[in-house]
Amino acid sequence: MLEKALHGSRRYYIWLAFLGALVIVGAIAYSRQLNYGLGLTGISRDVPWGLYISQFTFLAGISVTGVMVAIPHYLHNFKAFAKVVILGEFLAVAAVIGAILFVVVDLGQPARVMNVLLYPSPWSIMFWDIVVLGAYLLVSIVIGWTALAAEKKGLPVPRWAKVLTYLSIPLAIAVQTVEAFLYAGLPGKDYWATAILAARFLSSAFASGPALLIMICMIIGKVSSFKVLEKAIDALAKIVLYAIVINVFFFLLEVFTALYSQVPAHQVSLTYLFFGYQGHGNLMPFMWAAAILAFIGIFMLAVPKLRHNKKTLVVALLAVFFCGWLDKGLGLVLGGFVPDSFGRVMEYTPTVNEVLIISGIYGIAMLVLTILYKVVIAVRRED
Amino acid sequence: MRKRDDQQTKAYESHSLKRRDFLKAALATGAVGLGGAALLRFISPADTEAADWGSPNALGAKHWGLVIDVEKLNRFANFSQIIEACHAHHNVPAVNDPKTEVKWIWQDDFEHCFEELDNAYLSEDIKAQEFLVLCNHCENPSCVRVCPTQATFKRDDGIVCMDYHRCIGCRFCMTGCPYNARSLNFFDPRPYIKEIDPDYPTRTQGVVEKCTLCVERIDQGLPPYCVEASNGAIVFGDLADPESDVRQALQSGLSIRRKAELGAGPSVYYLIGGGVPAVAGGELNA
Numbered sequence: 001m002l003e004k005a006l007h008g009s010r011r012y013y014i015w016l017a018f019l020g021a022l023v024i025v026g027a028i029a030y031s032r033q034l035n036y037g038l039g040l041t042g043i044s045r046d047v048p049w050g051l052y053i054s055q056f057t058f059l060a061g062i063s064v065t066g067v068m069v070a071i072p073h074y075l076h077n078f079k080a081f082a083k084v085v086i087l088g089e090f091l092a093v094a095a096v097i098g099a100i101l102f103v104v105v106d107l108g109q110p111a112r113v114m115n116v117l118l119y120p121s122p123w124s125i126m127f128w129d130i131v132v133l134g135a136y137l138l139v140s141i142v143i144g145w146t147a148l149a150a151e152k153k154g155l156p157v158p159r160w161a162k163v164l165t166y167l168s169i170p171l172a173i174a175v176q177t178v179e180a181f182l183y184a185g186l187p188g189k190d191y192w193a194t195a196i197l198a199a200r201f202l203s204s205a206f207a208s209g210p211a212l213l214i215m216i217c218m219i220i221g222k223v224s225s226f227k228v229l230e231k232a233i234d235a236l237a238k239i240v241l242y243a244i245v246i247n248v249f250f251f252l253l254e255v256f257t258a259l260y261s262q263v264p265a266h267q268v269s270l271t272y273l274f275f276g277y278q279g280h281g282n283l284m285p286f287m288w289a290a291a292i293l294a295f296i297g298i299f300m301l302a303v304p305k306l307r308h309n310k311k312t313l314v315v316a317l318l319a320v321f322f323c324g325w326l327d328k329g330l331g332l333v334l335g336g337f338v339p340d341s342f343g344r345v346m347e348y349t350p351t352v353n354e355v356l357i358i359s360g361i362y363g364i365a366m367l368v369l370t371i372l373y374k375v376v377i378a379v380r381r382e383d
Numbered sequence: 384m385r386k387r388d389d390q391q392t393k394a395y396e397s398h399s400l401k402r403r404d405f406l407k408a409a410l411a412t413g414a415v416g417l418g419g420a421a422l423l424r425f426i427s428p429a430d431t432e433a434a435d436w437g438s439p440n441a442l443g444a445k446h447w448g449l450v451i452d453v454e455k456l457n458r459f460a461n462f463s464q465i466i467e468a469c470h471a472h473h474n475v476p477a478v479n480d481p482k483t484e485v486k487w488i489w490q491d492d493f494e495h496c497f498e499e500l501d502n503a504y505l506s507e508d509i510k511a512q513e514f515l516v517l518c519n520h521c522e523n524p525s526c527v528r529v530c531p532t533q534a535t536f537k538r539d540d541g542i543v544c545m546d547y548h549r550c551i552g553c554r555f556c557m558t559g560c561p562y563n564a565r566s567l568n569f570f571d572p573r574p575y576i577k578e579i580d581p582d583y584p585t586r587t588q589g590v591v592e593k594c595t596l597c598v599e600r601i602d603q604g605l606p607p608y609c610v611e612a613s614n615g616a617i618v619f620g621d622l623a624d625p626e627s628d629v630r631q632a633l634q635s636g637l638s639i640r641r642k643a644e645l646g647a648g649p650s651v652y653y654l655i656g657g658g659v660p661a662v663a664g665g666e667l668n669a
Contacts, residue, residue: 037588038552039569044482046563048554108552108567108589115532115551126531126555187525187645188561341563341642342495346482 001148004378005371011223012374019367026360029353030105038108041354046346047337049106051330051358056102058208058329059095059365060133060179061201065209066092066140067172068239074165080231083380084217086151087228089144090372091213092172096137098365103130105357125181132174139168144372152379176201183336191269191336194257200250201328206243208324210236211317216373218314224377237313241301244320248294251327269335272345277338280345283331290326293319440604444621446522446541447596448650449607450632451515455616462490462513468612469594474585476568476575485566487594488517488609496641514653515617517609518543518564518594519641522648526556526565535591541622541650542596552589561645565593622650 008016033040043050069088072078104110121127146161180198183189214236217228258266271277273287300306300316307313339345350358456462469475469488478484494501494510501510520543527537534549535556557565571588579585583599586592597607605611610619620627629652636656640649 037570038567039483043554045484045557045566046482048557048567103553106553108554108591109550109587110552112532112549112551115534115549119532119534119549121531121533123528124531124555125529126553130531182555186529186559186561187647188642189558337558341561342491343498344495 001145001152001375001379002371005374007378008374015370016367019363019370022363023360023367026357026363029356029360032353033105033357034110040351042348042350044346044348046340046344047334047348049333049337050348051350051354052102052106054329054333055358055361056099056106057179057182057201057333058325059099059102060175061205061324061328062209062212063092063095063099063136063140064172064176064202064205065095065213067169068206068210069213069236070165071169072235074162075169078235080229080235083226084213084228084232084236086144086147086376087217087220087373088213089140089147090376091209091216091369092140093137093144093372094365094369095209096133096140097368098361100133100137101361101364102358105361125178125185129178129182132171132178136168136171136175139164139171143168148376148379152382173202176205183332188341189336190265192332194254196250196253200247200254203243203247203250204324204328207240207247208321208328210243211240211320211324214240215314215317215321216369218310220373220377224381226377226380233313234308237301237307237317240317240320241298241307244294244297244301244323247324247327248298269338272338273331273335278345280338280347282347282349283334286326287331290323290331293323293326297323438603441602442604444540444627445623446621446650447520447601448541448620448622448629448652449596449610450618450620450629450638450652450654452616452618452632452654452656453512453514454654454656456515456613457513459614460612460616461614462515465515465609465612465617466490468608469597471578472580472608473583473595474572474576474580475592476572477577478569478572478575483567483569485568485572485592487566487592488515490515497639499642499644500639515609516562516564516641517651518596519562519647519649519651520594520596522650523646525559525561525647529555529559531555538598540601542598542601543593544595544598545590545592547584547586547590547592550590552591554591556591561642561647562649565591567591 041050041052066085066088069081069084073081073085104113107113116127116130143161143164147157150157150161177198180201183192184194184197186192214233217233217236221227255270258270268277272280273283275281276284297316297319300312300319306316334348337346337348466488470477470486473487475487476485490513492510493512493514494505496514496516520541522541524535524537524543526535527533527543530536531553532549532551534546534551535543536546537543552567554567557563557567568586568588568590573579573585576585597605597609600607606619610617618628618632620629622629624630632654633652636654638652638654640652643649
């Protein structure tokens with residue numbers, strides 16, 4: 001079926017060429033980093049994790065979208081999602097590939113990455129993260145591909161693939177939970193050391209991921225003859241609404257604990273993120289933007305008139321998506337490092353080289369997504 | 384020799400193993416081998432113990448620790464001499480940038496080392512009092528717990544070590560260490576080493592390093608460099624032995640540890656002194 005990705009319109013090739021250019025520039029930037037070392041990035045002794053790890057966390061969140069479509073379809077027999085399930089699985093594939101690449105470029109010694117499997121350390125969350133991400137990637141590819149092949153032949157999805165789909169649901173929850181445990185179990189990192197972090201990760205993922213999926217469905221509707229049902233889009237939009245409301249609620253729980261207890265350790269990261277601390281406040285505009293976007297998104301999704309209008313829906317979805325990106329893909333990781341164990345603030349600013357590597361990896365993820373979706377659309381056009 | 388090679392070639396040919404089958408078999412064997420080795424390590428992580436490169440003079444202990452006498456340190460010791468003794472012998476690169484510097488032992492003031500003990504009315508002298516900080520060789524080290532490759536590990540004698548050849552540079556240990564005691568080599572460190580000491584390895588770009596409590600010296604029966612250069616201000620010994628120098632020092636007055644409330648169990652104690660000495664029969668309270 002993959003050969004179907006080789007034939008497309010002029011617009012399709014221009015898009016591929018654009019992504020290819022991103023990837024090539026990213027690869028050149030990465031070869032510079034490989035030669036020189038992580039000194040080419042903005043990370044430091046005090047902020048050892050930067051945008052690579054935060055993008056990894058964000059993309060791993062996007063990957064659970066597949067499950068938000070699979071649960072209504074397979075567990076509740078929600079027929080409107082029939083044509084969206086495969087799109088969800090393939091979005092998971094592209095997102096996990098991107099997430100794994102972000103971990104690899106983040107390593108100081110990437111050639112030794114196999115040491116993680118060679119010397120497995122069950123007490124290290126990183127080890128479990130690689131296990132669940134790898135398993136989820138494999139399961140998503142197999143399910144998506146099998147379902148598509150069945151659709152091509154006009155056959156129902158084989159039974160074993162359905163069983164695998166049930167398995168992918170706890171696996172996706174595990175991806176987000178383990179992801180949160182990477183942060184939540186570290187002594188002295190009070191912004192992360194909160195029992196609700198995994199729940200926050202899940203709610204944020206279930207908001208940003210389906211928001212992205214709806215927008216992708218709309219783009220597909222524009223550039224091809226394949227149309228996703230209105231009913232499916234509205235159901236997804238409601239999922240986004242509930243998830244972002246829950247996400248904001250969880251965040252406000254954190255704010256209450258910090259502000260009412262007045263324990264400095266609980267407060268300091270939030271203070272830094274929203275009001276600045278010791279004269280440092282690089283992230284303030286981003287955090288306020290995230291807060292405003294969250295409320296714009298909630299308001300526009302909650303009003304049925306605005307949700308049913310395609311144009312206003314896109315604005316709402318963009319608001320939710322970027323709110324999620326700013327909160328999880330920026331503030332969460334960077335805020336956790338302030339202040340350092342000596343009470344000082346070291347701020348992080350990404351370098352140009354780092355940003356080029358990041359855009360290269362997003363290029364690869366979008367390339368994978370484009371090719372897989374192209375195959376899906378081509379298969380469906382034959383029907 | 385050549386004859387034997389010929390025989391081997393013939394034997395190989397006579398098996399008429401098809402190239403494809405051979406590759407398949409090789410792949411399968413490799414996979415089983417790799418999986419088996421990994422499984423073995425999974426079951427018994429015994430290989431984290433350091434290789435036996437000690438001498439018969441090696442010092443033994445159940446729990447090595449340091450007691451830093453703050454008064455003696457400020458009166459009789461020279462901070463930069465201590466730091467230099469450690470950094471020069473361990474080929475620690477001198478990177479003059481707070482973002483990318485590498486440090487095993489360094490100095491900082493009370494206000495920052497013991498942030499939680501700071502208060503508005505603390506005398507300026509005490510706020511500015513300098514301390515030496517280094518890896519705390521925790522009893523319950525979170526860096527060891529989070530390392531995905533066991534590249535950092537705790538020895539039976541309590542020393543937290545690094546295997547620079549196994550470290551993948553993920554910096555989880557740096558994030559997990561509540562003392563900021565770890566440094567990454569953000570680039571090749573060798574150009575930043577003034578004079579390379581051939582007795583200790585240099586590190587490569589992309590690996591994490593930190594104080595090792597001079598494990599290489601302890602295994603040769605010698606005290607750590609910082610202890611040696613401290614003019615008696617830093618005491619070194621077995622915290623598990625009530626008769627040891629460190630335990631005796633801790634008996635002499637009040638001692639504090641950095642962020643002990645986090646439960647990592649730091650093994651570096653700062654002796655403040657000034658406690659009520661064990662007066663006979665608690666007469667003062669009577």
